[in-house]
Amino acid sequence: MLMPIQSPFEAMLLDDHAFILDGISMTLAAHSDIRVVGRFTTTQALFGALRDHVPDVVLMDYCLQPGEIDGLNLVRALRIRHPRARVLVISAQHTPATVGLALRCGAAGFIGKELDPVELPDALRKVASGEIYVHPSVASRLAEGHLELAESELSYPSSPFLKPGVTAATLTVREHEVLRCCLDGFSVTDIAAKFSRSVKTISAQKQSAFRKLGVRNNNELFKIRTHLDEWK
Incomplete structure (x- = not known):
């Protein structure tokens, strides 16, 4: 409008x-x-x-x-x-x-x-x-239609480790940052230093992201890496 x-x-x-x-x-x-x-x-x-x-x-x-x-x-x-x-x-x-x-x-x-x-x-x-x-x-x-993007392209594809209905808006900006760093091999301590936050805060953001996505550990996080990479 x-x-x-x-x-x-x-x-x-x-x-x-x-x-x-x-x-x-x-x-x-x-x-x-x-x-x-x-x-x-x-x-x-x-x-x-x-x-x-x-x-x-x-x-x-x-x-x-x-x-x-x-x-x-x-x-x-x-x-x-x-x-x-x-x-x-x-x-x-x-x-x-x-x-x-x-x-x-x-x-x-x-x-x-x-x-x-x-x-x-x-x-x-x-x-x-x-x-x-x-x-x-x-x-x-x-x-010409080359940018026709279905809504599903902003959602995670199905995965045995993901909760149904997870979308691009599920995680907060900070949770996205923490997960990307985890996938790049950063420890919680490394991430805290990188963003000048406390280890306790980073750990809480990581666990919150895990709960929202339905993953339980780093191994399961890496199994859905190809899905998360689509958001970069």
């Missing part, structure tokens, strides 16, 4: 490279109807700002530094915690599968970093007004 755009409308920017943030900010500064109210290099800083003020649009990089929330889970977290903010994803990687999953997870748009800078303001305007904006090189493939 199209919504009237406040003028100027507000945008927050997230990219782990300050140089990219500088370029985007300079591009948008020439447009009086777009006001950048925050620019951040970490998700922690972004969510901290969002506690005090929610903009019309969050323009977020899809691939951040190791240790940060991954693209799909970040989109989910933004939509759950701050549903008023529309999410526009920007990335150098924009395969049909990636774009399709991002849109399914709640993104309102997806653009490539090679996009002509003059097109960025228009993309933000469309997203702010309630439209869906997709990178031009992918839009034609979307129209």
Whole structure:
């Protein structure tokens, strides 16, 4: 549904490279109807700002530094915690599968970093007004049906170790992070150090994720690794 755009409308920017943030900010500064109210290099800083003020649009990089929330889970977290903010994803990687999953997870748009800078303001305007904006090189493939994704693609396929009805939204963002680290061979102590959390907290998040998925130990977790990898 199209919504009237406040003028100027507000945008927050997230990219782990300050140089990219500088370029985007300079591009948008020439447009009086777009006001950048925050620019951040970490998700922690972004969510901290969002506690005090929610903009019309969050323009977020899809691939951040190791240790940060991954693209799909970040989109989910933004939509759950701050549903008023529309999410526009920007990335150098924009395969049909990636774009399709991002849109399914709640993104309102997806653009490539090679996009002509003059097109960025228009993309933000469309997203702010309630439209869906997709990178031009992918839009034609979307129209041809190459991004037709069944709802089941956001659910875990059947497995003897998974509870029926488990979906992409079953786990919290933190639980996803812990499980991915477990699958990469990290111990609970390693994960606690990586994310600056207590061992007790990490252990609780791991056990909570196990209960939700219906797995009992690391061996069963590794048996469903191929299913979990589809969420990366």
